[in-house]
Amino acid sequence: MKILVSVKRVIDYNVKVRVKSDNTDVDLANVKMALNPFCEIAVEEAVRLKEAGTASEVVVVSIGPKPCQEQIRTALALGADRGIQVETEEMPESLNVAKLLAKVIEEEQPGLVIMGKQAIDSDNNQTGQMLAALTDMPQGTFASEVKIDGDKVNVTREVDGGLQTVELNMPAIVTTDLRLNEPRYASLPNIMKAKRKPLDVKTPAELGVELKAHTKLLKVTPPAERQAGIKVASVDELVEKLKNEAKVL
Amino acid sequence: MAILIIAEHDNRTLKTATRNAVTAATQMGDELHLLVAGSNCKAVAVAASEIAGINRVLLSDDLAYEHQLAENMGKLVAEIGKDYSHIVVPATTSGKNFLPRVAALLDVAQISDITAVESENTFQRPIYAGNAIATVESLDAIKVISVRSTAFEPAGNGPSSEISELNISCDCKLSAFVEEVVAESDRPELTSAEIIISGGRGMGNGENFTLLEQVADKLGAAVGASRAAVDAGFVPNDMQVGQTGKIVAPELYIAVGISGAIQHLAGMKDSKVIVAINKDEEAPIFSVADYGLVADLFDVMPELQKQL
Structure with missing residues (x-):
């Protein structure tokens, strides 16, 4: 069985984000970029399924301008077999990404698609579900456990009240939550090896997808700052303030 | 329309x-x-x-x-x-x-x-x-x-x-429900609680969360946790407050032994009143707290329970 993993290039999660002074967007100039953490978990899960003998090939795909090839190489160094970049001038909206991925799925015919539940830049949490609808596949979102059994996959999902398990017919789409696994570090020999693994570049036109704008970003502003309050010296003072000043007890 | x-x-x-x-x-x-x-x-x-x-x-x-x-x-x-x-x-x-x-x-x-x-x-x-x-x-x-x-x-x-x-049946037969394991608790749900008391890595282990639970029971509060406490295995993920967990905005949020990573602040900074209890006075959580108490939580929590 072939597994397709999609990955996104995003700002490194340790970097403090700053809004541009003209409020058009956040400032990404000279900022460290990385593989989206949820996507890294998706790559790890696919590689583990290959190591367990469940999967035969792991194909990683990323959509965006040329630099996203770095993140494809990272995924290849973690153990994916080959890469596909769909080259676009800018990062397309989720629905366009889902349409491009749907075409890649049509060509590659994977048995399972694994992707992150959301990217830490746009925080949309929607591409996986959109892709599932476009390909008419079942979905297991926010996965904390994935168990393949014949032509079905059981996915345990992190939901508001606890954990929910669903059984999906394959091919299916799984989106990862934080506790699915702990991704490995790429070893130096594997980083070297990754440079020689195949990486195809395609365009939206080749895939027959027309990118359409569905939203317009009007402005980006910093969030309202919360002012630091006061320090209290003791539990007595704290309880007194909460009762008489804040009136919340 | x-x-x-x-x-x-x-x-x-x-x-x-x-x-x-x-x-x-x-x-x-x-x-x-x-x-x-x-x-x-x-x-x-x-x-x-x-x-x-x-x-x-x-x-x-x-x-x-x-x-x-x-x-x-x-x-x-x-x-x-x-x-x-x-x-x-x-x-x-x-x-x-x-x-x-x-x-x-x-x-x-x-x-x-x-x-x-x-x-x-x-x-x-x-x-x-x-x-x-x-x-x-x-x-x-x-x-x-x-x-x-x-x-x-x-x-x-x-x-x-x-x-x-309406009479519209959409059964795609693509997926089936297997089971749901719901965390059982007599306390209110995190997302609807008026008061939340959360613990972080400073709690040291899962057993120490009973210190928070005792205070929570006196206040009718829900108990939450930071991602650091969840990742350390102290408590289950459904207790996580933060960008990758639950987003909450209670009347009163008490952060205990939580340093205040960006990802945690994103989940609770809209709370009406924030209290931070941490022995590290440099902890970023104090920059969003209305009331900060620099002290060892293991001294503070029993005392707080007594006073409520």
Whole structure:
């Protein structure tokens, strides 16, 4: 069985984000970029399924301008077999990404698609579900456990009240939550090896997808700052303030 | 055209998050319809019909919707929603699960997790874990929107509206419900609690959370945790407050042994009053706290319990 993993290039999660002074967007100039953490978990899960003998090939795909090839190489160094970049001038909206991925799925015919539940830049949490609808596949979102059994996959999902398990017919789409696994570090020999693994570049036109704008970003502003309050010296003072000043007890 | 809101429920009770979504929807238009899709969920529809501002409740009672499977819900909502100007859902794990399918089936964008309504087609939403706020205009005929509950007050009750039963069964047979393991607790749910007391890595281990539980029981509070405490294995993930966990905004939030990583602050900084208890006076949590107490939590918690 072939597994397709999609990955996104995003700002490194340790970097403090700053809004541009003209409020058009956040400032990404000279900022460290990385593989989206949820996507890294998706790559790890696919590689583990290959190591367990469940999967035969792991194909990683990323959509965006040329630099996203770095993140494809990272995924290849973690153990994916080959890469596909769909080259676009800018990062397309989720629905366009889902349409491009749907075409890649049509060509590659994977048995399972694994992707992150959301990217830490746009925080949309929607591409996986959109892709599932476009390909008419079942979905297991926010996965904390994935168990393949014949032509079905059981996915345990992190939901508001606890954990929910669903059984999906394959091919299916799984989106990862934080506790699915702990991704490995790429070893130096594997980083070297990754440079020689195949990486195809395609365009939206080749895939027959027309990118359409569905939203317009009007402005980006910093969030309202919360002012630091006061320090209290003791539990007595704290309880007194909460009762008489804040009136919340 | 009217606005369609999808109710969050468990077939027995209507979840409060629905009421927050209704408040957001009232800022987008006047004619509000509320869909209750589930199985044996008539009681939910009756409760929903009493929400102020709702003009009509649509009830879709069918086994296919018993567990709100995304495949079936997506199809149903897209089918009903194609005649509406807005489709509005609370951004709970259930709403987040099926709503993007609706958007894709209708070939429109989804605007996730909105925190403010500027006009019927322009919305604010947090990006980069709340470190920036984007103002986004929808260019689509149908606006598909999920609402961050903590940003809107819950709608109250008003005159009852009419309940119309629909007969649309969408059973895709692509997926099946296996089981749900619900965390049992006598305490309130994190997302609806008035008071929350959360522990971080400073708690040291899972047993020490009983210190928080004892205080919580005196206050009728919910108990939460930071991602650091969850990752360290002290407590289960459903207790996690933060960008990747639950977003909360109670009247009072007490952070105990929590340093205040960006990802945690993103989940609780809209709380009305924030108390931080930490022995490290440099901890970033103090920069958002209304009341900070620099002290060892193992001295403070027993004392606090005594004083309440």
